[in-house]
Amino acid sequence: MSSPVPLSSLRSMGSFLKTKRIEQKVSQKKIALELGVTDAFVCRIESGEKALPDYGIPAVARVLxxxxxxxxxxxxxxxxxxxxxxxxxxxxxxx
Structure with a gap:
């Protein structure tokens, strides 16, 4: 099994989402509610530690x-x- 490595595209997407969220004045809590996850999970997405779940793409796009x-x-x-x-x-x- 491979060990996890930081992926530049994951960090890039997280940074992009954070920038858009701040521009739109949307809270992490609001994104979390849309995804059915915790705001801590949203924080991990924005920091590049976790990927945005595929099922969440339409909701996040709409909100942002x-x-x-x-x-x-x-x-x-x-x-x-x-x-x-x-x-x-x-x-x-x-x-």
């Missing part, structure tokens, strides 16, 4: 006034980075 396609694109970049990381780990184990 951004397009779902923008969030989906950012999430796909995160998945790409995760896959590349897993491949790199697998290659070092087989080398």
């Amino acid at each position: 006034g951004i397009s779902t396609s923008d969030l989906v694109s950012r999430k796909l970049e995160y998945y790409r980075e995760v896959i590349e990381n897993e491949i790199a780990i697998a290659n070092t184990k087989t080398a």
